[in-house]
Every structure is written in structure tokens, then in C-alpha cells.
Amino acid sequence: MSISVDEINNRFRRSGASDPLFAPVDGANCPNLVPPSETAPSRYYGGRQGRGSDSAKARSLLLKDGLIRVFMPLNPNADFSIEVDHDPYTCNTDPNFAKDPSTGVPIFSMYRRPLISANLAFKTEFLSFGAPGLSNNIMWDGREPTLESQAIGATFGHAQRDLATQGNIPAADVKAIVDYETEFFTAQNDDWRGGGLHRNGGTGGVRNLKVNITPSSKVLPSFPAPGEPFPDPLFIPFNEFDGWATSFSPHQRSVARGQALFNGTAENDRGRFTMGEVAGFNDAFGGPTDPQPRQTCATCHNGMHGGGDMLQSNQRNIGTAGDFAGRGGSALRTDLPIFKITCHNGTPNFRTSPVFKTNDPGLALISGKCNDVGRITVPSLRGLSSRAPYFHDGSANTIADVVKFYNIRFNMGLTSQEKADLTNFLAAL
Ligand code: HEC
Structure with missing residues (x-):
């Protein structure tokens, strides 16, 4: 219920461009780049045939990084404007794709990895500070409030159902899709060095994951009464490898140490760091920089056994969209579009100027707030090993690269x- 770049390339070799994964609408960098024989008129092609000649080149982002084209308008009440600064695949400037064909409203094309579509039972609700509600973390940018609305949106968008000729999706079909996907669970089951992840006192693997989906696993640990101290660490999402701390196997002990670093339960506060300048965290829950080096991976990846985010406001800018370059974040990529953002109400949180560049505005396209540029959903972390590369833009090729990113971004000194x-632990989830 996920995809890896290896599998994408195998499939392309086996089926060529005829597999639905490679549909010009979202499998190509832009529909106009595919060879004419691979297109048929459709509203998302601007009624045109592709003009390209190379099937693979037209899909280079999917084949290299597992990226699917996502195309959306900007919230009409946005407090910022967007200019296209760099458009390597022409989809943000070709009038057939850079505008909605019926309304003329600008459409922006971005490229993102599909999120895992299993373990969704963890994602459908949250309970934070006693208030039940929707988790808002189904999509990278939180644009779909429920799995139902996601199923409908994707059927009309990615799957190109045509409302005029095909009508709405029957409610029973939507329900069937959601029932199906919330019954799916995925996790790493075995580790070639650590063995069965449910053996020798470990409680990893997919069966344990499914068993752990109980109402109490979906909610945050209860918060202390007013005046009572907060437990520290506040979140301990994973206990899968507690039993391996004293294992005979060096690899199993390494996984257990990685789990402690992640949870913030390691000795001498190892794995803890000062969380600074994270839009969607520091401005939502405290000052610009938490002075205490006490945050952990689990501060954001807090969902019990899943590692998703159960807090409200769960899109956060950790610096993966190129707009935090030079301050610990990734550099702007030139193999992706670059957008120039101009904020209308002054300099947003944690930025040095109201004008800056990004590869992906993230939540801001939906919310219309300049403060939200670069905010991206905190994804869940099971089954990571089988679905490289990582991050919304596939910019981390391996789990070790993810760890390297965090070590720099949060100055962790690992x-x-x-x-x-930490890498061995993540690979065992
Ligand atoms: C401030 C919140 C925050 C903290 C702290 C944090 N993460 Fe993340 N994590 C995120 C967000 C947001 C993403 C998605 C970023 C993106 O895709 O661009 C992410 C993505 C990931 C991914 C990639 C998952 C995938 O499917 O692509 C891994 C693995 C991960 N984090 C592990 C960690 C580890 C290990 C730590 C601690 C060293 C950590 N995270 C700390 C917010 C956080």
C-alpha cells in the first residue's frame, strides 16, 4: 500500500507507459511532455496531445524520486502571492496546465511522493487536550479532512472521473473504499540482521501493529492535571523493542538503543535537542525557540505505534522544501519548480524577509497563510525500509540520509x- 522507486522502475520496464501509474495526468512531469501516442484528450491535458518523444524522460521525477504531480490553485484569500521563478517541466507556465481550463484560475504543479495508504486507522482521529476531532494529517498538506473526502477528491483528480458524464461516486462506493483502506496494516516484519521483529521479546511486525490499534492507542497519553508537572518525555510512542535492550544480538541491542534515542529515554538526554524555528511547532506551542534541549523525534512523531502526529496543527516546516536553506534545511532543488513567495503582511515567523523562494508551499496553498509556507504533514513511520526514498519530495535516498538531515537541522551532535x-531502529519499524 505504498511505493518504492525500485518497484516503479520495474513496473516501467515491464509495462512501459501503459501502466496506470504512468498516466500523463500525474505520472508525467507534465502531460505535454509525453509522446503523442500516450495521450488522449481529457480536461486535464488541456485537450491537447503530448508533444514529447521520450516516455521515460517525460516521467523522470516519478522514475528517479517516486514523485507524482499534484496540481492545485492557491487559496483565493491568501495573504501572499506566488510567482513561478523556475519551471523545468513547463507545467507551471504552459497556459494549458498553469490555469484551470474552465475558470482561468492559476494552478500550481508540485511533485510529491504518495503517502502510505495503510495503517490509516491510526490517522482518522485524534484526541488532544481532551478534544476529539479529525487528525488532519491524511495528506502532505492536510487538504482533505476525512478519508471519505480524500477518496472523492482523488477519484476526480488523479483518476480523472468526469463529473459531467460519469456523475458523482455513489456513497456506498466511497464507504467501501474507506472500509477497505482502514483495514490495511503494514510494518516491517523481519530484519535481515535482527531476525523476526516479533521474536526474542520484540513486539514489532505487522500482527502486533494491528493488535495495538485499540481506542487508547489512537489518543495521546493523558495530560497531567493543572499544576501537575508534565511527564518528561511527554510522548513515548514506541515500545516495540524494549525487550531487545539486553539481547544477545548486537543488532537487536542497536535497534533498542535507537528506539531510546527516538523516544527521548536514552541516558544523559542523548537524542534530545532544542527545537528552534519550526513553523507549525514553535509558533503553535511556544516561543520561537524552546530554550530546553528536551525535544525528541517523538515530539512530532508522537502517535502510539504508528509515529504519525496526533497533535493539532500537524503540518510543520522542518526545512525540506528549500525555503530554510543555509539554516539547516535542504538546498532549493533545481530539478523541481521554484516558486517566489511575496508575503503581504510583513515577514512571517522564523524568516528573514517577506520575499523568499520554495520548491513547495505545502499547507500555505490550502490555508492561504504565508506563515504556513513549507509546512508539511508529519508522516507515520511504519514499513519505511520498503519504500525509499523519503520525505515528501523523495530527497532522502536512504533512512541514513534522513537521520543525517535531522542531525544537521537540529544540531543533534549524534x-x-x-x-x-537510530537508522537500525527506523529500518525495523
Ligand atoms: C518538528 C517536527 C519533527 C521532528 C522533531 C522530527 N520529525 Fe520526522 N518528520 C517531520 C515532518 C514534517 C516530516 C515530513 C517532511 C517532508 O516530507 O518533507 C518528517 C519525516 C520523517 C521521515 C520520513 C518518512 C517518510 O515516509 O518519508 C522519517 C523517517 C522521520 N521523519 C524520522 C524522524 C526522526 C528519526 C526524528 C528525530 C531525529 C524526527 N523525524 C524528528 C517532522 C518532525
Whole structure:
């Protein structure tokens, strides 16, 4: 219920461009790039045939990084404007694709990895500070409030159902889709060095994951009464490898140490860091920089056994969209579009100027708030090993690259052993 770049390339070799994964609408960098024989008129092609000649080149982002084209308008009440600064695939400037064909409203094309469509039972609700509600973390940018609305949106968008000729999706079909996807669970089951993840006192693997989906696993740990101190660490999402702390196997012990670093339960506060300048965290829950080096991976990846985010406001800018370059974030990529953002109400949180560039505005396109540029959903973390590359834009090729990113971004000072432990733990989820 997920995809890896290896599998995408195998499928392309086996089926060529005829597999639905490679549909010009979203499998190509832009529909106008595919060879004419691969297109048929449709509203999302601007009624045109592709003009390209190379099937693989037209889909380079999907084949290289597992990225699917997402195309959306900007919230009409946005407090910022967007200019297209760099458009390597012409989809943000070709009038057939850069505007809605019926309304003329500008449409922006971005490229994102599909999120995992299993373990969704963890994602459908949250309970934060006693208030039940929707988790809002189904999509990378939180644009779909429910799995039902997601199923409808994707059928008309990615799957190109035509409302005029095909009508609405029957409610029973929507329900069937949601019932199906909330019954799916996925997790790493075995580790080639660590063995069965449910053996020798470990409680990893997919069966345990399914068993752990109980009403109480979906909610945050209860908050202390007013005046009572907060437990520290506040969240301990994973206990799968507690039983491996004293294992005979060096690899199993490494996984257990990685889990402790992640949870913030390691000795001497190893794995903890000062969380600074994270839009969607520091401005939502506290000052610009938490002075205490006490945050952990689990601060954001807090969902019990899943590692998704159960807090409200769960899109956060950790610096993966190129708009935090030079301050610990990734550099702007030139193999992706670059957008120039101009904020109308002054300099947003944690930025040095009201004008800046990004590869992907993230939540801001939906919310219309300049403060939200670059905010991206905190994804859940099971079954990571089988679905490289990582991050919404596939910019981390391996789990070790993810760890390297965080070590720099949050100045964690991890030793090479600690990096290996954290990597081994993530690979066992
Ligand atoms: C401030 C919140 C925050 C903290 C702290 C945090 N993460 Fe994340 N994590 C995110 C967000 C947001 C993303 C998605 C970023 C993107 O895709 O561009 C993410 C993505 C990931 C991914 C990639 C998952 C995938 O499917 O692509 C992994 C793995 C991960 N984090 C592990 C960690 C580890 C390990 C730590 C601690 C060293 C950590 N995270 C700390 C917010 C956070």
C-alpha cells in the first residue's frame, strides 16, 4: 500500500507507459511532455496531445524520486502571492496546465511522493487536550479532512472521473473504499540482521501493529492535571523493542538503543535537542525557540505505534522544501519548480524577509497563510525500509540520509554509533 522507486522502475520496464501509474495526468512531469501516442484528450491535458518523444524522460521525477504531480490553485484569500521563478517541466507556465481550463484560475504543479495508504486507522482521529476531532494529517498538506473526502477528491483528480458524464461516486462506493483502506496494516516484519521483529521479546511486525490499534492507542497519553508537572518525555510512542535492550544480538541491542534515542529515554538526554524555528511547532506551542534541549523525534512523531502526529496543527516546516536553506534545511532543488513567495503582511515567523523562494508551499496553498509556507504533514513511520526514498519530495535516498538531515537541522551532535542505532531502529519499524 505504498511505493518504492525500485518497484516503479520495474513496473516501467515491464509495462512501459501503459501502466496506470504512468498516466500523463500525474505520472508525467507534465502531460505535454509525453509522446503523442500516450495521450488522449481529457480536461486535464488541456485537450491537447503530448508533444514529447521520450516516455521515460517525460516521467523522470516519478522514475528517479517516486514523485507524482499534484496540481492545485492557491487559496483565493491568501495573504501572499506566488510567482513561478523556475519551471523545468513547463507545467507551471504552459497556459494549458498553469490555469484551470474552465475558470482561468492559476494552478500550481508540485511533485510529491504518495503517502502510505495503510495503517490509516491510526490517522482518522485524534484526541488532544481532551478534544476529539479529525487528525488532519491524511495528506502532505492536510487538504482533505476525512478519508471519505480524500477518496472523492482523488477519484476526480488523479483518476480523472468526469463529473459531467460519469456523475458523482455513489456513497456506498466511497464507504467501501474507506472500509477497505482502514483495514490495511503494514510494518516491517523481519530484519535481515535482527531476525523476526516479533521474536526474542520484540513486539514489532505487522500482527502486533494491528493488535495495538485499540481506542487508547489512537489518543495521546493523558495530560497531567493543572499544576501537575508534565511527564518528561511527554510522548513515548514506541515500545516495540524494549525487550531487545539486553539481547544477545548486537543488532537487536542497536535497534533498542535507537528506539531510546527516538523516544527521548536514552541516558544523559542523548537524542534530545532544542527545537528552534519550526513553523507549525514553535509558533503553535511556544516561543520561537524552546530554550530546553528536551525535544525528541517523538515530539512530532508522537502517535502510539504508528509515529504519525496526533497533535493539532500537524503540518510543520522542518526545512525540506528549500525555503530554510543555509539554516539547516535542504538546498532549493533545481530539478523541481521554484516558486517566489511575496508575503503581504510583513515577514512571517522564523524568516528573514517577506520575499523568499520554495520548491513547495505545502499547507500555505490550502490555508492561504504565508506563515504556513513549507509546512508539511508529519508522516507515520511504519514499513519505511520498503519504500525509499523519503520525505515528501523523495530527497532522502536512504533512512541514513534522513537521520543525517535531522542531525544537521537540529544540531543533534549524534555520534556515528548513535546515527547507526537510530537508522537500525527506523529500518525495523
Ligand atoms: C518538528 C517536527 C519533527 C521532528 C522533531 C522530527 N520529525 Fe520526522 N518528520 C517531520 C515532518 C514534517 C516530516 C515530513 C517532511 C517532508 O516530507 O518533507 C518528517 C519525516 C520523517 C521521515 C520520513 C518518512 C517518510 O515516509 O518519508 C522519517 C523517517 C522521520 N521523519 C524520522 C524522524 C526522526 C528519526 C526524528 C528525530 C531525529 C524526527 N523525524 C524528528 C517532522 C518532525
